[in-house]
Amino acid sequence: MNFNLRGAVLANISGNSQAQLQDTIVDAxxxxxxxxxxxxxxxxxxxxxHASEQEKHQMLSTLETGVKNDNQ
Structure with a gap:
């Protein structure tokens, strides 16, 4: 059986507001x-x-800091 997880997730949240998307993330x-x-x-x-290069750099910096702090 071939299940398209990306498609299922995106279909499930398409049309959601920012508040609903935040609730989905926080709940998960x-x-x-x-x-x-x-x-x-x-x-x-x-x-x-969909992020700019600057946004990607910021995400990577945040991720690097978070990973270091979570492993201490």
Whole structure:
């Protein structure tokens, strides 16, 4: 069986407001469920693909700092 996860996630959130998107992200993170990680990955892919080079640099800087702090 071939399941298009990207398509399913994007179809599920298409038309959502910023508040609804934020709720989706916060709920996925707070639930701590591993099964939510692929969906968050799809959302990050959308963000990354639509970000400027400056925004990408800022995300990478934030990620680097966060990873270092979470591993201490």
């Amino acid at each position: 993170i707070q639930s701590g469920e591993e099964k939510m990680l692929p969906g968050l990955g799809v959302l990050f892919e959308v963000i990354w693909n």
